[in-house]
Amino acid sequence: MKRILLVGSVGCGKTTLLQALHGAALNYSKTETIYTDGTVMDTPGEYLELPYFKHALRLASYEVELVVLLASATVAELKFPPGFTTFFMPPSIGVVTKTDIASPGQIDTAGDHLRLAGVGEVLQVSAVTGAGLDALRERLA
Ligand SMILES: Nc1nc2c(ncn2[C@@H]2O[C@H](COP(=O)(O)OP(=O)(O)OP(=O)(O)O)[C@@H](O)[C@H]2O)c(=O)[nH]1
Numbered sequence: 001m002k003r004i005l006l007v008g009s010v011g012c013g014k015t016t017l018l019q020a021l022h023g024a025a026l027n028y029s030k031t032e033t034i035y036t037d038g039t040v041m042d043t044p045g046e047y048l049e050l051p052y053f054k055h056a057l058r059l060a061s062y063e064v065e066l067v068v069l070l071a072s073a074t075v076a077e078l079k080f081p082p083g084f085t086t087f088f089m090p091p092s093i094g095v096v097t098k099t100d101i102a103s104p105g106q107i108d109t110a111g112d113h114l115r116l117a118g119v120g121e122v123l124q125v126s127a128v129t130g131a132g133l134d135a136l137r138e139r140l141a
């Protein structure tokens, strides 16, 4: 699997997706700092949400081949600045999370937010049901 950086707001499902991608049990664990598990670099949502921390995301992105921006389908607010992908050196893709507990309209809105952030490609997943995980694994292979 490619070396990837997970970026998204607090609670959007980054760590849960990492666990699902690794075939591990899904256990809630608040991410408090940037860490690497295998080829996946996970980040705290605060690094996106608090301007003071944003530079840490850019530095981390130099270590990876692909930035994965995540947006929860259950969150109506825009969490990324428009054009945010230009902040990173590597290419970016978007992933809508929590599709198991969202309506099609909510999933579309989250996808629109990711495209506004600058990604050209959006996948949809549920770490809980496993929907979309095979397609994501294939994309990251
Ligand atoms: N129903 C559902 N819940 C999910 C899914 N992914 C994550 N969750 C839940 O959302 C909550 C937050 O998930 P995390 O993976 O910890 O979120 P995070 O983005 O790592 O959050 P921070 O570490 O705070 O930045 C947990 O209670 C998860 O169980 C999903 O696909 N479906």
Ligand SMILES: [Mg+2]
Pocket: 014, 015, 016, 029, 030, 031, 042, 043, 044, 045
């Ligand atoms: Mg986390």
